[in-house]
Amino acid sequence: MxxxxxxxxxxxxxxxxxxxxxxxxxxxxxxxxxxxxxxxxxxxxxxxxxxxxxxxxxxxxxxxxxxxxxxxxxxxxxxxxxxxxxxxxxxxxxxxxxxxxxxxxxxxxxxxxxxxxxxxxxxxxxxxxxxxITDRKKAEERMILASQLLNESQRIGKLGGWELDIKTGDLFWTEETYRIHETTPDEFNPTVDAGVDYFLPESKIVIAKALDEAIKKGVGYDLELETYTTKGRKIDVRTTCTVSMEDGVPVRLVGIFQDITEQKNNQRKLEKSNRDLSVANSALKLSAHYDQLTGLPNRNLLSDRLEHAMAKCIRNKKYIAIAFIDLDGFKVVNDTQGHDAGDELLKKVATQLKHTLREGDTLSRFGGDEFVAVIDDLTSPSESNLVISRMLESLSSSIPVGDKLLKTSASIGVTFYPLDNASPDQLLRHADQAMYIAKQEGKNRSYIFDVERDVAVKHLNEELNRIAQALKNQEFVLFYQPKIDLRTSDVVGVEALIRWQHPEKGLLSPASFLPAVEHDILDIEIGKWVINTALKQLQTWQAAGHNIPISVNISPMHLQHSVFVNDLKKKLSNYPQFKAESLEFEILESSALKDIELVSKVMKECEKLGVRFSIDDFGTGYSSLTYLKRLPAKYLKIDQSFVRDMLFDKDDTAIIQGIIELAKIFDLKVIAEGVETPLHGELLLSLGSYLAQGYGIAKPMPENEFLAWLVKWEHAPYLVDGSK
The missing domain is CATH 3.30.450.20 (PAS domain)
Incomplete structure (x- = not known):
């Protein structure tokens, strides 16, 4: 068992x-x-x-x-x-x-x-x-999270997906695809036919054909179309398709379905903005290059065409005429007939001028009633004469404006390139300058720019610029020439004379630069510098125990300037130790005659400030006794040309004698310039003139040399030949 x-x-x-x-x-x-x-x-x-x-x-x-x-x-x-x-x-x-x-x-x-x-x-x-199942749950959570992120991403990007099984006909939509169509899976059963039916007519044709190509031939697509949602709202969509094949036969379609309405609207707005901008740019370009009233090229386009014409004429060895045209009396038309009539006149003038030019020439409206013609490809400057004559003739007639006939004419200034070898802007300025001369000479005519004269003006401008720079760089200095009493040999004053210590050319006399500033504001600026420097010198000498009056030359332009007296007051206020009659102004006899009333007033106001006056180069002008009586001067300075020749020219001696007697009548003192020898001094004393200056006494000297000379002179005064 x-x-x-x-x-x-x-x-x-x-x-x-x-x-x-x-x-x-x-x-x-x-x-x-x-x-x-x-x-x-x-x-x-x-x-x-x-x-x-x-x-x-x-x-x-x-x-x-x-x-x-x-x-x-x-x-x-x-x-x-x-x-x-x-x-x-x-x-x-x-x-x-x-x-x-x-x-x-x-x-x-x-x-x-x-x-x-x-x-x-x-x-x-x-x-x-x-x-x-911990790992599985974590994986599920990750999948859920990924799905949520995908859905959220699709929602934010309005990007849905779809899948079509070709064999079964089943169409799958993602959540976002439903949202894009404003529906849900419970409300709508997606099919190919239902989806296609929502597209707008033109888009429906496109998508139907694309789907047919994909299903039968396996051809994918990427399209931007218009469709309706299930609620009837029109939207723009992007739809794509990728085809999966088995044994060479399409079996599945997969793609995206994206709402791009916002992007397309922005794109349409941008395209509209671009179109508007293009129109605006065209209008801006037109306004930037053409005159709105006449339709002619404006300044900008004129400059461009002129540059091209200049380059071409150099290559072809030809000439260009630049004609600056200004209507005569156009302001009167505007004032009497109104601006509308003025504008209409300008348009008709532009038309008439264009008809006078040759093909290839340029007519531009420069501004207002000004026009510029560029007459190109000339074998010689004279070839432009016929065109300029036609322009003048076309404008020297009556032009109908409204129900009136307006009489017109024009002044034309002309310059030729490359005879006038200037820049485009300078050529226009030169033609403009010539036009003003044509107006000054009577209007209704032309005038050719003078190139040689312009070169001289340019040279003067360069010279003025250099002088202004010299003043800024403190290149000017004062030299001092003594004045003495022939009876006692006492030094009674000095004349301050400007010199230019040029860094390259050395010491320059006034004659080499003062003529250039005669009619320029620099004349006044240099005068101010001389007065300031003389006042500083006076203060220095007075502090050293030398009471020597200084006289300075004042130009007519400076003397008659509106703020001359006020400027002088301000300068003197900076020198509280200033002594009356230690500063003297020398003015030319000719300058005093131009405006006797003003000059007399200025001289009197300066006298109140303690400043004396001398009338310089007396005898060379055309003073009347009345003028001389009205000028509150203290000295007459006899021009050196008379003094220098008095030893052998009886007429000069007689003139000097007459000036001395005239001075006595008006209670004026006489200073003789140009004393070069002891004989000059002796003869002047015999005639009753005892104040003198000249090379026979001393040449103009810088300040340090003058003080050394003064010591020697006070110890042993002498004239150039050594006589006492």
């Missing part, structure tokens, strides 16, 4: 071992619940799932197991157990979180079934298993 039972027992033991191996290999935790005693037994894997060793948990109660469940999952687990006990569920199955020994939760799939009941039918025993 024992021989028969042993194999069975061995077989059972082997089966039990194999079952354990299988269970351990699958990683399943086994549990056995004695319901009525609440005892729960389990295998080692069950304990490992929640981080324990087998001996740490065996045995435990059901309540211990329940306390390890996540609170949110415990309610559901109890409900399912109850339903299983009641026979509502064949199996108990739940996915729940159990607390791990380390404190975190792991996901388990718990499955079980009642296997025993007591005699009263109450549940007695339940067995089951736990499977660790």
């Amino acid at each position: 024992s021989d028969k039972t042993t194999p069975v027992n061995n077989r059972q033991e082997n089966d039990h071992e194999r079952l354990e191996l299988i269970i351990n290999a699958t990683g399943v935790g086994i549990w056995d619940w004695q319901i009525q005693t609440d005892e729960l037994t389990f295998n080692e894997r069950w304990a490992e799932i929640i981080g324990y060793r087998f001996d740490e948990l065996d045995p435990i109660k059901f309540d211990t197991w329940a306390s390890n469940l996540h609170p949110d999952d415990l309610i559901r687990a109890n409900e399912l157990i109850t339903q299983h006990f009641n026979g509502d569920l064949e199996f108990y199955e739940v996915e729940a979180r159990m607390k791990h020994k380390s404190g975190h939760y792991v996901w388990v799939q718990a499955s079980g079934k009642l296997v025993e009941w007591d005699i009263d039918g109450n549940p007695k025993r339940m067995i089951g298993f736990h499977l660790d």
